Amino acid sequence: MPATVKRLTATGLTEVEYRASSLDDAAEFEPRFGVYTVSNTRHRTQTLLLDAHLDRLEDSARREGFALRYDRARLRQALRRMIEDSGYGDTRFRISAPGDRPSEMLLSIEPFQPPTPDIVQDGVRCITSADVARLNPASKASEWMHIRKQLAAARPTGIYETFIVDAADRILEGLSSNFYAIEDGELRTAGAQILAGVSRQVVMEICAPIIPLRLEAPVRANLTHFSEAFLTSSSRGIIPVVEIDGIAIGGGSVGIITRQLRAAYERWVANHLEEL
Secondary structure, rough: OOOEEEEOOOOOOEEOOOOOOOOOHHHHOOOEEEEEEEEOEOOOOEOOOHHHHHHHHHHHHHHOOOOOOHHHHHHHHHHHHHHHHHHOOEEEEEEEEOOOOOOEEEEEEEEEEOHHHHHHHOOOEEEEEOOOOOOOOOOOOOHHHHHHHHHHHHOOOOOOOOEEEEOOEEEEEEEEOOEEEEOOEEEEEEOOOOOOHHHHHHHHHOOOOOOOEOOOOEEEHHHHOOEEEEEOOOOOOOOEEEOOEEOOOHHHHOOOHHHHHHHHHHHHHHHHHEEO
C-alpha cells in the first residue's frame, strides 16, 4: 500500500501535490527547514506518549528558531481520521512542521511493519562512524531527516544501524535510534549531545529493578568489554545489538538483561497505550 500524506491547515485536511510510496519516499518532498517526529499505532488507533512526541516537536521548533501554532486535539482528530480512512490497520506515522509555515502540519502514514521475529531473537549487526555529526543533536530537525536517509542508504549490506561517535570516541546515538551498552554491570547510555528519544524515557523508567543506569556514553575502544548492547526507537522498541564494527558483543548472542528489559518495555507499553 502507498503512504497517505495530508496537510493540516486552518481549513482542515487537504491533499498534497505529490504521491509517495512510503514515509521515506514522502520525506523527499518535505522542506529541509522544519521539525518532525515519528511513531506508530497499536490496535489501529492507540498510541504511546503522543504528548511527549509533541512536546519534543515544539521544543525542536524553538531550537530551530520558530514557534509552532497548532491545536493538539485537532491534530489528534485529523491523524485518527486519516488512519480510519486508510484501512491500514496499525500505522507508522510522521508529523512534520515546516519552519516557514508553522501553523501547518504534514501528516504522513503508512502500514506499520513491526521488527521481524529474527531481529528480536537474534539481534542485529551495526557499525560506528566518526564522520557524522549533528549540528543540534537535541533538535529533531527535518534537515537531519534528509541527511540520515543518505547515510543509511550508504551502509553495507546486512548492517542495521550506524552509531555516531564523537571526537572522544564516545558512542552517542544511532542515525535513528538511541544506543545502550551493558558494561561492568551497568546500563550505560549518553546523557548529553543526543536526541532524547521518547522510547529512551521508557527504558530509563523500567530499568531500575533490572540493572543500574549510568548516563555516560559508552566508549568505542571498550567494545570488547560490552557484555550486551541494544538500541531503541519509538517504532521498534528495544532491538538487541550483537555485533559492532565486526566485533561480537556478548559472544554474538542476545543477552539475558536485554531480553528482560525488552519484556519489561513491552509490558510498560501495553499498560500505557491511549486512544488518539
